[in-house]
Amino acid sequence: MxxxxxxxxxxxxxxxxxxxxxxxxxxxxxxxxxxxxxxxxxxxxxxxxxxxxxxxxxxxxxxxxxxxxxxxxxxxxxxxxxxxxxxxxxxxxxxxxxxxxxxxxxxxxxxxxxxxxxxxxxxxxxxxxxxxxxxxxxxxxxxxxxxxxxxxxxxxxxxxxxxxxxxxxxxAAAAQRQLFIGAESGHETATVGFADMVGFTAISQQFDEHELAATVDRFENIAYDTVAEHGGRVVKMIGDEVMFVTDDPASGALIAMTLAEVYGDDENLPDVRVGLATGPVLPREGDYFGPAVNRASRIVNIAYAGSAVVSDEVHEALEGDDRFGWKPLRPRRLKGIGWTPMWVLARPGEGSSRTGLPAEVARRMRSRRERRQAKEDEEES
Incomplete structure (x- = not known):
């Protein structure tokens, strides 16, 4: 016909x-x-x-x-x-x-x-x-x-x-998540991560449109596979960056580490840097907003290539978990947030606090952070 x-x-x-x-x-x-x-x-x-x-x-x-x-x-x-x-x-x-x-x-x-x-x-x-x-x-x-x-x-x-x-x-999956959140706390918290492809702007100037499309496709495929494998959800792809959420810090940390490792091992893609934070979030129109989102988006900008950097709240939640190792970073002042302690997340033994940083040092760092926060609160009041 x-x-x-x-x-x-x-x-x-x-x-x-x-x-x-x-x-x-x-x-x-x-x-x-x-x-x-x-x-x-x-x-x-x-x-x-x-x-x-x-x-x-x-x-x-x-x-x-x-x-x-x-x-x-x-x-x-x-x-x-x-x-x-x-x-x-x-x-x-x-x-x-x-x-x-x-x-x-x-x-x-x-x-x-x-x-x-x-x-x-x-x-x-x-x-x-x-x-x-x-x-x-x-x-x-x-x-x-x-x-x-x-x-x-x-x-x-x-x-x-x-x-x-x-x-x-x-x-059905969203209903299960909402029922779990309601039963546990009555409000929504989540672990939020951003993974950013390092040097993408420079690379994009060197590729033709087919090479660029293939690079972006591979970046997205790895992101979706890795996030889903560890129980997370991709919220959105923003060109050379992926935003993901999980219901608990451990899943988020596994995703962050794995993304840094998988992209680092891929000869056809540049390294990524990952920022991770946990806390209250506001789901709206398929996206997420709130302090944890803001913190994670700021952290990823100071992470170096091939690394996963997390907020202090993530570290506190997972400090005793044998799957993770930690390296402290000097607190940085993040725009719109203030002084923020951060940690490099790694596999156990890779320069982690469990093998190289005494627990007393970690406690002192947390104590300094609490004193600094108390002083800032006093000045604001």
Missing amino acids: TLREFLHAQGVPEEEIAAAEEQGADAVQLLAIDRILIPGEQRYTRAELVEQVGFDLDEARRYWRALGFPDTADDDRVFTDSDVEALRTLKALIDQGVVDPEVALQLARVFGQSLSRMADSQMATLRARVEEPLRNAGASEQELAESVTAVTAAILPTIEGFVTYLWRRHV
Whole structure:
């Protein structure tokens, strides 16, 4: 079946098909993919959409933007019955008191951001695995468009089912974490880490786009594997940096050490430096905020290549754990935080406090820190 035949079968008007053909094969392909993913006639303007749903225009615009979609012209007929049904579902959740409007807006942003990234990744993969090989083999633009459209239609049900399964799995895992937090303390604490690729800016100037993409992909793959292996969760990738969280300091410390070691052993990647802190956090829209996040993000900036540096709170929590060794660092004044004792985390015997630093010295360092903090508190009061 040609794309024209497919579009006719989907009920697309002849004038719309002809207009796409005038723009070229890519436009016809986009029209076909659009109808595969969002079936139905584009019959509503923005005003007609909100009238069908029951939102006012400004309210609907806020949710539409939060989902990650640009504004449309007032007279553009771009909305389908699927759009009406989706916004009706959102409005029903608000009307029934399941969520209030601001929470609904937050959820819309989280869903929109996450699914937008996933969609970009899927389309990039589709082009790399389907379109580029065909193009290299000399396929025509028409053949390319028809092949990509056919593959999209074939895999859509599978991907749709997998996304639903994955969402359910993640909700179940999040529910377990929330129940554990509620049972233990009634508030949320976490161990937060940042791992930063050293010298990435200079390296990126030397690589072509394919080498740079391969480097970033390998960096991300190692990060995801290592963090998950030790019970953590990747919060986000920020170019040459990964942010992760764990529910306890020990898991965070294992991740921090392992990241430093694995990247250090990889001949195709530069070393990383890792900062780790533990304390109260505020989860919001899939991200984390709070003192522990601020401290970890400051610590990573003073760590040296190939090292994992942790806050004093992490050291206190794990001091008796035989899996870890420690080397004290001179307290540093961190921006927005103040004087902060820190420790280099290592495997036992690698210049650690257990083999080279007497316990009395460690206690004196902690005592000095407590006296300094008490003095600062007195001056502030």
